[in-house]
Amino acid sequence: MRRKASFFVILILLLSPLLGNVAFAQVQVRVRVMEASNVGSGFDSSLRDLHDQLGSLFSFSSYRLLKDETVSLSLNHPVSLPIPPERSLELTLIDQHRVTAEIRVKITRGGKELLTTLVRLAPGRSVSIGGPKRAEGTIITALSRPKTTQE
Amino acid sequence: MDINEAQLISRCQQGDQEALKEIFNQYHQKLYRIAYGVVRHREEALDIVQEVFIKLFRSIHQFKGRSRFYTYLYRMTMNTAIDHTRKMKKVPPLSIDEEEGFQLSDDPDRRPDRILDHKELEAKVKWAMDQLSPDQKAALIFREIEGLSYQEIAEATGCSIGTVMSRLHYGRKKVQELLKDYVEGGEEV
Amino acid sequence: MKSRCSSISELLDKYFDQEVTPEERSLVEDHLPSCPACRSALLSMENLRNLIKSPVEEAVERENFPWVWEKIERGIQQEEKPGLWESLWSWLDMISLRQKKILIPAVAAVVILILITAPLLYEKISSYPDLSVVEYVESDTYNVMIYEREAPRVTVIWLFEGPEEEPLTS
Numbered sequence: 001m002r003r004k005a006s007f008f009v010i011l012i013l014l015l016s017p018l019l020g021n022v023a024f025a026q027v028q029v030r031v032r033v034m035e036a037s038n039v040g041s042g043f044d045s046s047l048r049d050l051h052d053q054l055g056s057l058f059s060f061s062s063y064r065l066l067k068d069e070t071v072s073l074s075l076n077h078p079v080s081l082p083i084p085p086e087r088s089l090e091l092t093l094i095d096q097h098r099v100t101a102e103i104r105v106k107i108t109r110g111g112k113e114l115l116t117t118l119v120r121l122a123p124g125r126s127v128s129i130g131g132p133k134r135a136e137g138t139i140i141t142a143l144s145r146p147k148t149t150q151e
Numbered sequence: 152m153d154i155n156e157a158q159l160i161s162r163c164q165q166g167d168q169e170a171l172k173e174i175f176n177q178y179h180q181k182l183y184r185i186a187y188g189v190v191r192h193r194e195e196a197l198d199i200v201q202e203v204f205i206k207l208f209r210s211i212h213q214f215k216g217r218s219r220f221y222t223y224l225y226r227m228t229m230n231t232a233i234d235h236t237r238k239m240k241k242v243p244p245l246s247i248d249e250e251e252g253f254q255l256s257d258d259p260d261r262r263p264d265r266i267l268d269h270k271e272l273e274a275k276v277k278w279a280m281d282q283l284s285p286d287q288k289a290a291l292i293f294r295e296i297e298g299l300s301y302q303e304i305a306e307a308t309g310c311s312i313g314t315v316m317s318r319l320h321y322g323r324k325k326v327q328e329l330l331k332d333y334v335e336g337g338e339e340v
Numbered sequence: 341m342k343s344r345c346s347s348i349s350e351l352l353d354k355y356f357d358q359e360v361t362p363e364e365r366s367l368v369e370d371h372l373p374s375c376p377a378c379r380s381a382l383l384s385m386e387n388l389r390n391l392i393k394s395p396v397e398e399a400v401e402r403e404n405f406p407w408v409w410e411k412i413e414r415g416i417q418q419e420e421k422p423g424l425w426e427s428l429w430s431w432l433d434m435i436s437l438r439q440k441k442i443l444i445p446a447v448a449a450v451v452i453l454i455l456i457t458a459p460l461l462y463e464k465i466s467s468y469p470d471l472s473v474v475e476y477v478e479s480d481t482y483n484v485m486i487y488e489r490e491a492p493r494v495t496v497i498w499l500f501e502g503p504e505e506e507p508l509t510s
Contacts, residue, residue, distance in 0.1 A: 010446070010450060041404050043406060043407075051406070051407055053493070053494040055406060055407075056194070056489070056494060057487070057489075057494055057496060061404065102475070112481070113480070113481075114479060114481045114482065114499075115477065115478070115479045115481070115482065115484070115497075115499060116477070116478040116479070117474060117475075117476065117477040117478070117497060118474070118475035118476050119473065119474050119475065119495075120473045120475065125493065125495075126495070127474070127495045127496075127497065128494075128495070128496045128497070129496075129497045129498075129499070130496060130497070130498055130499070131482065131498050131499030131500060131501060132499060132501060133501060168413065168416065171412075171416075172409060175408075175409055175412065179405060179408065180400060180405075183399075183400060183403065183405070184396055184400055187396050187399050187400070188392070188396050191395065193399065193403070196399070197403075197405070197408060200405075200408060201408060201411050201412050201415060202415075204412045205412055205415040205416055205419065208416055209419065269395075272391075273395045276391050276392060276395070280392070291392065292392075294357060295388075295389045295392045295393055296392060296393050296396050300359065301357070301359050316353065316354065319353055319357070320353050323353065323385060323388060326388060326392075327384055327385075327388055330388070330391065333387065333391060334384045334387040334388045334391060335380075335384060335387075
């Protein structure tokens with residue numbers, strides 16, 4: 001009897017992630033803005049998880065974190081936040097499929113749309129948007145989804 | 152080997168990672184020079200250095216002090232680098248995107264056309280060195296890049312001084328022939 | 341002269357590498373002023389050394405070895421951690437034969453059940469790869485480049501600012 005009970009408990013526990021939460025939940029997106037340059041050297045510890053990616057692509061010697069914020073996105077509810085240099089970043093959750101979230105990203109300046117993109121982000125993944133210059137450096141904005149089971 | 156180094160090796164043999172870190176601090180640049188001399192590619196050279204120190208920690212108990220520690224390290228690095236090139240089988244020239252990313256710069260020495268000339272020459276040198284046997288390449292790299300003496304090269308490569316001289320002589324002759332436009336006497340490079 | 345030159349030329353490598361005895365050094369240095377061929381050979385060796393060495397020196401000078409030690413530590417830890425199969429085998433060895441007769445069929449039954457029911461419960465799972473993907477990009481202001489790579493997984497949207505873009509001042 002005990003063996004049968006244990007078997008069904010194990011079965012339910014193993015199957016529960018599959019049943020999961022099919023309703024739309026809030027999606028957490030971490031927004032990190034950094035200034036990449038060749039002035040000085042160093043890699044901000046908050047950017048550690050992006051190091052391999054950035055290091056494989058760029059040859060900047062210094063990555064300085066300017067902003068680190070995590071926003072919660074609900075379906076079709078845009079969230080805006082200011083980002084350097086004097087721009088605004090708007091994120092809107094468009095759709096969600098199990099682990100992957102479709103997010104529309106808009107960058108504006110003074111009301112003018114500079115860039116609109118639609119990206120699919122799974123937990124643990126990131127998209128970086130870079131290019132705008134600021135002083136000696138280049139601004140790179142990294143959008144990533146934390147690796148959590150609950151959002 | 153001085154006492155400090157002997158102590159570091161002993162601690163490392165007992166699994167002390169701090170001792171390995173001190174060895175790393177002392178040697179990583181030298182090993183990078185050797186690795187880069189073989190592969191001529193930043194990321195691969197860094198991978199080789201990492202691999203060497205991981206291997207070292209695993210196998211340092213095999214070091215009995217019969218040779219100098221640095222020649223033991225150099226031999227490990229050279230073998231790892233040569234194994235790496237066999238696996239990679241890279242074909243020159245390197246593309247600018249792979250090596251430089253797409254960082255824009257106003258520095259004239261880092262303009263794409265200058266970088267391309269430099270990279271093409273480096274690719275030619277790598278190609279010429281790749282025509283040598285592994286033993287000749289090792290001897291040439293140890294001598295020309297690291298400045299090891301014949302005795303040290305013999306220790307690092309496990310051969311006699313006479314063999315070192317022969318490898319250097321024929322290695323140089325072959326590479327000079329392949330790169331004669333660049334090395335012929337009468338012109339400074 | 342010719343035979344003297346050929347015997348000196350055999351010493352040139354050693355002389356260039358500063359491995360000659362004092363007597364050998366004198367022989368070479370006495371010969372060089374009157375032999376352009378041997379001088380040229382030495383210059384070739386010097387040029388070759390510069391060709392081989394200079395790029396390496398430059399590479400070392402600009403290298404700051406980012407995170408190399410951390411990767412070595414991680415590599416050592418990964419080597420020390422027992423693999424999944426090793427852990428599983430050691431666990432199987434530990435449990436008694438009686439328990440193995442019950443647990444192994446039970447685990448096998450659960451695995452079969454998951455394989456049958458999983459496709460029914462997941463929706464659209466095969467449509468979306470694990471990689472973050474840029475669906476579209478629109479910009480009237482910038483030239484845009486999208487860069488995606490597998491290992492390490494990188495997705496970058498790069499905006500090229502034109503010269504007409506005025507610098508921003510706060």
